[in-house]
Amino acid sequence: MRVKDCNSTMKMNTIGTKKVVFSKAVDNYLIGIDKAYRFTTRFFIEAFKKPFHFREVINQCFEVGLRSLALITVTGFIIGVVFTKQSRPSLEDFGATSWLPSLMGIALVKALGPLVTALICAGKVGSSIGAELGSMKVTEQIDAMEVSAINPYKYLVVTRVMATTITIPLLALYCSFIALYGSYTNVHAEESTGITLFYQSAFKSLSFLDLFTSLTKTIVFGFTIGIIGCYKGFNATQGTRGVGKAANQAVVLAMFLVFLEEIVIVQIANWIRYF
Amino acid sequence: METPKLEHLTNSNESVISITGLFKSFGELHVLKGIDLTVFKGENVAVLGKSGSGKSVLIKIIAGLLKPDQGEVIVLGKHIDKLQGRELDELRLRIGFSFQSSALYDSMSVYQNLAFPLTMNFKHLGSKEIKNAVMEALDAVGLPDKTDQMPSDLSGGQRKRIGVARTLILKPEIMLYDEPTSGLDPVTSSEINELINNVQKRYKTSSVIITHDLTCAKSTGNRTAMLLDGRFLKIGKFEEVFNTQDEQVKRFFSYNFIQ
Incomplete structure (x- = not known):
């Protein structure tokens, strides 16, 4: 018992x-x-309170842009070429290869351009912001700003989030153009299509709502990547281990939210389209 | 705890920091359990204590970086824990904080590190005025030739000095030093102690020096406070604290001397 x-x-x-x-x-x-x-x-x-740190926002825009430009150029171009090469056989079966520019326009500008840019930036920019602010946090540099009567949130977070929100849409637009150029090189090699005709056909298939949705998506992605990187960095603990953790979590969470936002925004755009 | 008169040290009984009944906990961990401390104008108070005894928490509360759970913290006549926004910033401009890790902005050169608090807080200052202030602060810490160097190129002692110079540039009335000599060799430590005393004389500052280095406490503090288990066991002249019969204090001092 x-x-x-x-x-x-x-x-x-x-x-x-x-x-x-x-x-x-x-x-x-x-x-x-x-x-x-x-x-x-x-x-x-x-963001709407004085003082405004415009110079720091511009510096951060350059940082974000330059940090990702080369990778986005190469990735965008390759996506354009590969996607065209893979779509061609299916369209050839239906004798519809002339639709390639339209298909690429829809696929690259509406979906792949913004998504690929956001994922690259989540990896490169998000991790870099997370690690930089995390390291500043654990080495007491953020506290040092605070005791010098400088608002670290305003100087570090607002400027970086503004920079990603401004720069990532521009990078996504650039990525779409480069991807379309990649697609064009493949189409031109096979069918000798002119570049003007190719871009005209590609953009003809896109409505204002498509472009507006793409732009909205990239703004939301940019904001998400910036704020997640800053949040994780600002709340880093446990020394250097915490810095690595902050950078890693910033990438994982930003990528997850980017996919989630993609689904939600596309769904909202479709509702608007059908009503 | 009774606070001694300090006319012979500072010629002043005007308090710049007044702490009464201060408690601070982090979850289940009770760090400060009823702290009372008064720092007079022009006086250096060295706070001695073991690692993890709450010394750094104490000065972070004085600087307004942490909020107390209970108690009153009056700095330069204002309840720092109740201030926010512009009022808190105005008070912070009158307080200098030298961090244990120096906390220099590692993406900026020494010059930029020193100029940064000035450019951010006093937008009307011209580049010539900023340069003069930077050079004056660097001169005060004995490193006038380090303007273009990055923090990563400096030695531990030099980083500490630049950290102090960055706070001096705002001409603070109170200096808070967090472990100023930790991780430094004895020669550099004594130079830092000398610097703390020079800052007190040259800038007429009142200081709280957090340390577990007895030499530092003895050579820089007009008074020494012994913090153990979240409470001050003794506040007074270094010799008075040194001669305390408390077993824990005795162990602390004997270990330091063996070292």
Whole structure:
């Protein structure tokens, strides 16, 4: 009897401990969401308050743009070539190769250009922001700004988020053009189509709503990448290990949210199209 | 705890920092358990204590980087824990904080590190005025020739000095030093101690020096406070604290001397 009682008490204790651990994890999760929400909404308050650090925003725009330009050029061009090469056989079966520019226009400008740019920037820019701010946090540089009466959120976060929100749409536009150029080189090699005719055909298939959706998407992606990188960096702990963790989490979370936003925005655009 | 009169040290009984009944916890961890401290104008107070005893938390609360759970923290006549926005910034411009890790902005040169607080807070200053202020601060810490170097090119002692120069550029009334000599060799440590005393004389600052280095506490502090288990066990002249009969204090001092 005593052994049974002892066992049941131990079981109850284990269940009790698990409950406490679970409830702590839920608490931490909810606190984390609240913290992220406050961090994000603070951006909209601070962004419109003086002083404005325009020069730093421009510096960061250059940083974001230059950091990703080469990779986006190469990736964009390759995507254009490969996607055209892979689509050609299917269209040839239907004798519809003349539709290649239109198909590429839709695929590259509406979907692939913005998405590929966002993923590259999430990897390159998001991780870099996360690591930079994380390192500033663990080496007390952010505290040093605060005690010098400089608002670190305004100087570090607002400027970086503004830069990604401005630069990533421009990079996505550039990526779409380069991808279309890649596609053009393949089409030109096979069918001797002129560049003007190719771009005209590609853009003819796109409506204003398509272009507007693409632009909106890239603005949202840019904001997401910037704010996630800054949030993870700003909340880095545990020394150098925390810096690596912040950079890694910034990339993973930004990529996940980019995909999620892609689905939501495309769905909203489709609803608008059908109504 | 009774605070001694300090006429012989600072010729002033005007308090610049007044802390009463300060408590601070992080979750289950109770770091500060009822701190009372008064720092008078022109006085250096060295706070001694073991690692993890809450010394750094104390000066972060004084600088307004952390909020106390309970208690009153009055800095230059203002409740720093209750201030926000512009008012807090105005008070912070009167406080200098030298970090344990120096906290120099590693993407900026020494000149830019020093000019940064000025350009951000005093937009009307011209480049010539900023340059003069930077050179004056670098001169005060004895490194006038390091303007173009990056923080990564400096030695530990030089980084500490530049960190102090960056705070001096705003001409603070209070200096807070977090472990100014930690990780430095004895010669560089004594140079830093000398620098702290020179800053006190030249800029007429009042300082709180957080340290576990007895030589630093003895040579820089007009008074020494011994922090153990979240409370001050003794505040007074270094010799008074040194001669305390408390077992924990004795162990702390004997270990330091063995070192």
